[in-house]
Amino acid sequence: MRDHLFRALADPTRRKILELLATRDRTAGELAEEFPIAFASVSHHLGVLKNAGLVASEREGQHMRYRLNTTVFQDMARYLVKTFSGGADA
Amino acid sequence: MRDHLFRALADPTRRKILELLATRDRTAGELAEEFPIAFASVSHHLGVLKNAGLVASEREGQHMRYRLNTTVFQDMARYLVKTFSGGADA
DNA sequence: CAAAGACTTAGACGTTCATCTAAATATCTC
DNA sequence: GAGATATTTAGATGAACGTCTAAGTCTTTG
Numbered sequence: 001m002r003d004h005l006f007r008a009l010a011d012p013t014r015r016k017i018l019e020l021l022a023t024r025d026r027t028a029g030e031l032a033e034e035f036p037i038a039f040a041s042v043s044h045h046l047g048v049l050k051n052a053g054l055v056a057s058e059r060e061g062q063h064m065r066y067r068l069n070t071t072v073f074q075d076m077a078r079y080l081v082k083t084f085s086g087g088a089d090a
Numbered sequence: 091m092r093d094h095l096f097r098a099l100a101d102p103t104r105r106k107i108l109e110l111l112a113t114r115d116r117t118a119g120e121l122a123e124e125f126p127i128a129f130a131s132v133s134h135h136l137g138v139l140k141n142a143g144l145v146a147s148e149r150e151g152q153h154m155r156y157r158l159n160t161t162v163f164q165d166m167a168r169y170l171v172k173t174f175s176g177g178a179d180a
Numbered sequence: 181c182a183a184a185g186a187c188t189t190a191g192a193c194g195t196t197c198a199t200c201t202a203a204a205t206a207t208c209t210c
Numbered sequence: 211g212a213g214a215t216a217t218t219t220a221g222a223t224g225a226a227c228g229t230c231t232a233a234g235t236c237t238t239t240g
Contacts, residue, residue, distance in 0.1 A: 037198085040217085044218085119186065
């Protein structure tokens, strides 16, 4: 379960997608335009991110709107600090 | 540079190694005993973690002592929250 | 210095993964 | 409902990765 999360973050394209979504929600097409790879490949990455719980999506007519699931990142940050740095604090 | 970091965390064996080191420093041999895989494989993982800056090692006679580099985790946690959750606030 | 112990490096192998093209699904418009 | 647009799914391919065994390096001890 945590495995999906870390694995999803391991790819630079996916991290870039997340960074783009951090500024504002976007459709799959808008995201795909930002990358030199095939549309279908970006769609695949979005699937991985969604499966990891890092993003959510809603249909918007013909488009699919993606948005960041910010709480997961907070939880992850907490886990990192708690587990690997201090343990007691934060 | 950040790539090495995320990639290193993507493997469950490596995360387990980090968790073990979080409780106390250990030698390569002590760590290897905790896993069902070959000694050399654990050594390989330690190399990946070291290359990512997540652990440091010092020779201690015949042994190699590994310890966690806690500051990297703090930095990473900060990055996650800052970049993906809020942006302004920590 | 030779032998033993601790660890790393090298080379090989099977699996996983990112990418591609092509086909399928879903929505809108006419 | 047929055609166009937007997105996902399927199948294939090459690269990257985790693991293994074998060989190499470093350190201690007799």
